[in-house]
Amino acid sequence: MLVPFVSRSLSSSLRTKNPSFFLATRAVTNPVEKYWTHLQSNDPNIEKALTRVGAKLDSSCVKELLTRCSCTNKHPTSGLRFFIWAGIQREYRHNSHMYNIACKLFNINQNPNLITDVIDAYTLDNSVVNLKSFKVVLNLCKEAKLPNEGLWVLKKMQDFNCKPDTTAYNLVIRVFCEKGKMDEALMLMQEMSLSNLYPDMVTFITMVKSFCDLGRIQDASKLFKIVKQQGCSLNVIAYSTLLDGICKVGDLEKGLNLLDEMNKKGGSCTPTVVTYTSMIRNFCEKKKSMEALTILDRMENNGCLANRVTVTTFINGLITENRIDEAYKLIDRVVNKGNVSKGECYSSLVVTLLRFGKDEDGEKVFRKMLSNGLKPDGLACSMLLKKMCLKEVMDAFEVCNEIEKLGFVSSIDSEIYSMMMDGLCRKGCLMEASKLARLMIEKGVRLNGSYSESVVEYLNNAGEMELVSRIFGG
DNA sequence: TTAGGGTTAG
Structure with missing residues (x-):
């Protein structure tokens, strides 16, 4: 858990004497307390009570309440009811991350009965539940990967x-589909028609994708034909999904034919940058990155420009085949078209090199970027600094300073700053630690919780009370 | 607002 790096409200004597107190403290906002009171009250009509509260909802508030409900272990059902209620409020909407948090906190995947418990509680309490509420529940089932409960x-x-x-x-x-249970999926598709609903493009694409993922290209193609026969017009997403599946099983030739077909059809079937990029990825995955360049020719001839994903995909393929010179050529070519910046391309190159364990090459490219005034992105900075921290923290610190000096405001993970601070303290580099502390305070970067205690301990042992107070006192 | 490509993790 992240804790605030600086907490000006606490007295410095308290902080230095008892850093764990500081760690356990969490900023609380008013709406949280208001909702929390109602969630603890065991009111059978939680939803009505929550609506009466009328306090502003946001994701941090929802997260905090879910955490509390899951920690106490007494309120999993109330916690989920709160989550469902929150999800249908007008001014607020859960994002996919929030569904992920809810599933993890309540461990819904391992406790699928929580879903049925909630619905049963609604029945028991005569709660008013609408279609929107059920969609939240179904999204929970999706996130928790529970088809039967769904x-x-x-x-x-x-x-x-x-x-x-x-x-x-x-x-x-x-x-x-995600579970590979295609018979059940097909049955539901049939059932839809019986209740006067008809499978739409989304249903169809979901099915096609899953058949493809399972390598069942024939089934996917069959579905494709049926939809065509029914006179439905297919779109580029449907075609691209099938195309990807065909290439994935190794039939690149057939894939290229389908790409031609899409171009001929035109209109809503015209290949997009996503279509071309997935084709390129398939070539690269089969160690045919040089042949993939012909796809790039094709897309450019059709007036479609490569984007950052295309470049990253290409670089991955080229580095896999140890063709770093070709990667440079590709970057030049793409940058000249003007759709992707040099900084973005080289950042991708750094990330790929580091990911492939070519640390020296990655560092070389990174340093070259800095000396040429190219801005590395957050991921490139974070990955390189992390590797450097593990090898020699002073080098990492020096590069970090250089990035700062150039005024490149990249979003380096707070984890990296924390790691660096920890490393500098362990090495007894107090001057540098002090400088880093100031930088972190300036940037409002929070010290990662897992490092806080060790950092305080080292600094206290070194008699650097002043630095401790600066770190925690601003 | 339930559907397609890559790299983090949230």
Whole structure:
């Protein structure tokens, strides 16, 4: 858990004597406390009570309340009811990250009964639940990868006078698909028509993708044909999904033919940068990165420009084949077209080299970027500095200073700063640690919790009370 | 607002 690096509200004597107190302190906002009171009250109609609170919701507030509910272990159902209630509020919407947090905190995947418990609680309490609430529940099932519970919820909706719509069906179909349970997915697809809903492009693409992932290209193509026969117009996403599947199983030739077909059809089937990039990736994965260059020719001839993903994909392929010179050539070529910047391209090169364990090459490119005034992105900086911290923290510190001097405001992970601070303290480089502390304070970077205690301990042992107070006192 | 490509983790 991250803790605030600087907490001006605490007295410095308290902080230096008892850093763990400081670590346990968490900033609390008013809405959290307001909602928390109601969540603890065991009110059978939690939703009504929560609505009456009327305090502003945001993701940190939701996260905090979920954490509290999951920590106490007494309120998993209330916690989930809060989550579902929050998800249907007008001014707030859960993002996918929030679903992920909820699933992890309540360990829904391992405790699927939580889903049924919540719905049963709604029944028991006569709660008013609408279609929107059920979509939140279905999204939880999706995030927790629970197809059977998803199906159960879909059936249960009728008890609450809610009729599942296409989106609801598609959600559950997707969960079955992700589990590779295609028979169940197909059955749901059929069931949709029986309830006067019809599979749409989303249903279709979900199915095609899963058949492709399973290597069942024939089944995917069959589905494709059926949709065509029904007179539905297919779009570029559908075609690109099938194209990717065909290439993945190794049939690049057939893939190229399909790409031609898409170009001929034109309109909503015209290949996009995503289509070309996935084609390039497939060539690269088969160690044919030089041949992939012909795809780049094709896309440029069709007036489609490579973007950053295209470049990254290419660099990955070229470095895998040890063709670093070709990677440089490619970067020049793409940069000349003006769609991707030099800094972005070289950042991708650094990241790829480091990822492949070519640390020296990566560092060389990185330093060259700095000397040429090219701005490395956050990931390139973070990855390089992390590697350097593990080898020689002073080198990392020096590079970090250089980045600062050039005024490159890259988002370096707080983890990296914390690691560096820890390393400098361990080495007894107090001057540097002090300088880094100032930089972190200036940038508002928080010291990662796992390093706080060790950093304080080293500095205290070294008699650097002043530095400790500067770190924690600003 | 349930669907397509890469690199972090949130």
